[in-house]
Amino acid sequence: MADRLADSYYAATAQDWRPRPFDGELACDVAVIGGGFTGLSAALACAERGFSVVLFEAEHIGFGASGRNGGQLIPGLRWAASELEEAFGRDRADALFDLCWRDNRVKARIAKHGIACDLKTGHLETAWTPKDFDAMQREADYLATRFGYASDIVAKADMGDHIASPLYHGGIHDPQGGHFHPLNYALGLAKAAEAAGVRIVEKERVTGLFDFDPGELLTRDASVEARYFIDATDSWIGEVEPDLGRYTVPIMNYNIATAPLANADDLLPSDAAVADSRFVLNYFRLSADKRLIFGGGERYSQTPPRDIAAFVRPFMAEVFPQIADAPIDYGWGGAVAVTRSRLPHIGRRGNIFFAHGFSGHGALVTTLAGELIAEALAGTAERFDVLAGLPARPFPGGKWLRRPLATLGLLWYALRDRLG
Template identity: 85%
Template structure:
C-alpha cells in the first residue's frame, strides 16, 4: 500500500537499503513477519545462533513505528519501577529492572555493527505540574536506593541547562537514555542480519500462519508459501490482520511528528542535547536531529484519518513549549500508529511454534530490540529471561470486534481531558 504518512525526515535522510534477491525454495528454521525493531533484532539473534531465517515485510524495512517514531531511547517500561514492585513483588521487580533499565541492547547492537544512526546520550522527563515533579523525585530516590540506578534531579530553576522554556516544573535527567535516527537503526539491523545469513522478502504480505507443531509448518504469502519450524509475529499495530485473537489486546493510536528546518538557535533550545518527553498523558516529546532540526511530537488522534495538514496540527504544541520558534519553517510532517495495550505494558508470549511481541505502547525503542533477542533465547531453549516479560499481565480490550476501539477511545479521551483540566 502507498502510505502518505511514511514520508518523513527519517525517510529523506535514510541510508540506502535494498535486500539481496535469493533463489531456491522458501524453507527455513524461523520465519519472521515484520521488518521493525522486534522482527529485525529477533532475526539477527536467531541467525547468530545458527538458525536459517527469512524475514517477510509487507512494505519495506522500518515502514511502521520503528521507522517513524520520535527517536527517543527511554529506559524502562511505561510503569515505574516502584509500581512494578508494588504490583509484582520484589523478585519480579528485580528481574524486570535488570532487563528493562540496565540492558541497553540498542547501544550494544549499534556498537557491535557500527550502525550510523546519530546516537546521542541523555533523556529528560519534564514535569508538567509540581505534583508530577514531586512524584519524579520520589521515584528517582527509590531507584537510587533500591537499585543503585543513578539519574539527576533537575529543579525548576535549573531546567535551563537542558531546555529553554519556563513551562515545566523540574525534571529527571537520565544519562542512560538518549536518542537516535530510528530508521537508520532499523536499516543497520537489517544489514547486520543479512550479513549473518538472513534472507529478506519485502513488499509481500503474510496472510496466514498454519502451525501444526510439525518439523515444518506453513506461512502463506500472497502467492507462495514459506515452510518453517518457528514463526515470530512482529507486526505490532497490524498484528490483528494476521492473528485476529492477538489483535484484541491492542488498539492503534495515531501520533504525529514534525521536523523544522535547521535552526540557528537549536543549541540554545536544548543546551544539553538530551531528548525530552513531558509527563502529560498526551505528552509532548522532542529532540534535536544531527543537522540541528527540532523533531517534535505532540498531540494524538484516536481516528486513523490523519489531519489534512500535519504541520499545522503539531505546530501549536511546539509553539506552546518554544514560543521563540513558533513561526519556524517546518520541512517535514508525518505520523503513524502506536499499538497500545490496556495496561500500557507489552504483550509478549508464545503459542505453540509462534512467538509474538507487540503493544509496546509508545515506549518501545529500547525494549523491542531486547524482546527480539529474548525470543531467540527462548527458541534456543533458554526461556528464563523471555518468561520475565512474557509473564507481564495482559487483557484484551472489551467490546469485541466492533466496540473495542470506540470504548478504548472513550477511556483515552478521559485521560486527555484530565491533561487540559490539570
C-alpha cells in the same frame, strides 16, 4: 494515506538499502513476520545461533513505528520501577529492572555492528505540574536506593541547563537514556541480519499462519515451511492473528521536523531528548543537523489531519514560542499499538512467538524482546518468561466496539491532563 504518513525526515535521510533478491528457497528454521526493530533483532539473534531465517515485510524495512517514531531511547517500561515492585513483588521487579533498565541492547547492537544512526546520550522527563515533579523526586530516590541507578533531579530553577521553555516545574534527567535516527538503526539491523545469513523479503504480505509440525506461512505468492514463527507486526498483528489483535488499539501520533535552526543549541542546551509527564505528551529532540523533531497531540481516528505540520505546530509553539513561526520541512505520522496495561504483550503459542503493544515506549524494549524470543526459541526461556509474564487482557467490546470503548477511556485521561 500510507505514503503521506511516511513522508518523514527519517526517510529523506535514510541510508542506502537494497535487500538481496529472494532466491526462492521456501523452507527455513525460523520465519519472521515484520521488518521493524522486534522482527529484525529476533531474526539477527536467531541467525547468530545458527538457525536459517527468512524475514517477510509487507512494505519495506522500518515502514511502521520503528521507522517513524520520535527516536527517544527511554530506559524502562511505561510503569515506574516502584509501580512494578508494588504490583509484582521484589523478585519480579528485580528481573524486570535488570532487563528493561540495565540491559541496553540497542547500544550494544549499535556498537557491535557499527550502525551509523546519530546516537546521542541523555533523556529528560519534564514535570507538567508540581505534583508530577514531586513524584519524579520520589522515583529518583527509589531508583538510587533500591537499584543504585543514577539519575539527576533538575529543579525548576535549573531547567534552563536543558531546555529553553518556561512551561515545566522541573524534571528528571537520565544519562542512560538518549536518542537516535530510528530508521537508520532499523536499516543497520537489516544489514547486520543479512550479513549473518537472514534472507529478507520486502513487499511480501503474509496472509496466513498455521502452527503444524512443520508449520506453514502463506504469502500472496508462496507458502513457506518453518519450525518456528515470530510475529512482530505490532499494529498490524490482527491481520495475521485476529485473536492477538484484541489486545491492542492503535493511536495515531504525529511528528514534525523543522528546517535546521540557528538557535537549536539554545533551545536544548544539553542535547537530551525530552518528553513531558502528561498522558498525551509532547516529546522532542534535536537531529544531527540541528532540526527540532517534535511530536505532539494524538488522534483516535485512523484518518490523519489534512496538514500534519499545521496540526503539530501549536504544540511546538506552546513549548517554544520563540520558534512558533519556524519553517517546517517534514510532517509524518503513524500508529502506536497500545495495550490496556500499557505494558508490552509478549508470549508464545505453540511454535509461534509474538511481541507487540509497546505502547509508545518501545524504542529500547523492542530490540530486547526480539533477542529474548531468540533465546527462548533456542531453548533458554528464563529471561523471555520475565516479559511474557506481564499482565495482558484484551480490550472489551469485540471487533466493532473495542476501538470506540478504548477511545472513550483514552479521552478521559487526556481530559485529566487539561484539568491538571
